[in-house]
Amino acid sequence: MSELPPCPKCKSTLTYEDGALLVCPECAHEWSPTAAADAPEAEAGLVVKDAYGTVLKDGDSVTIVKDLKVKGATSALKVGTKVKSIRLVEGDHNIDCKIDGFGSMALKSEFVKKS
Numbered sequence: 001m002s003e004l005p006p007c008p009k010c011k012s013t014l015t016y017e018d019g020a021l022l023v024c025p026e027c028a029h030e031w032s033p034t035a036a037a038d039a040p041e042a043e044a045g046l047v048v049k050d051a052y053g054t055v056l057k058d059g060d061s062v063t064i065v066k067d068l069k070v071k072g073a074t075s076a077l078k079v080g081t082k083v084k085s086i087r088l089v090e091g092d093h094n095i096d097c098k099i100d101g102f103g104s105m106a107l108k109s110e111f112v113k114k115s
Contacts, residue, residue, distance in 0.1 A: 004017065005022070005033075007024035007026070007027060008031060009027050009029040010026055010029065012024050012026040012027065018030070020033075021033075046088055046089075046094075048088050048095070050062065050112050050113045050114050051109070051111065052113055054113070056088060056095070057088070058087055059085055060114055061082060061084045061085070061115050062095070062113060062114055062115055063080060063081065064078070064079060064081045064083065064107075064111060064112055065079060065111060067079055070102065077099065077102065083095075083099055083112070084097075093106035093107055093108050094108065095108070095112065
């Protein structure tokens with residue numbers, strides 16, 4: 001029995017072949033076996049940059065660089081508001097965080113700078 005590579009997305013070892021593709025039953029990710037050989041190069045992951053082009057990482061602290069209106073809130077997030085321990089996520093709003101006085105928020109990286 002040949003040893004198949006683990007899933008590049010969730011690292012599961014339960015992968016199987018389906019025609020010309022490899023499939024992960026846990027996350028339903030499909031990839032080409034030739035792409036698996038290139039995976040270490042592509043494993044850099046999510047790259048998120050702030051408003052000035054600085055690369056952000058999980059756990060960084062950032063500062064808001066523009067007043068941001070918040071739906072459902074009576075006031076806006078003001079310029080200079082500090083946000084600690086950000087978490088990077090994929091999607092339109094690529095930063096998850098908690099802001100004192102507002103609670104859990106999703107921010108776009110183009111409105112913050114690394115502090």
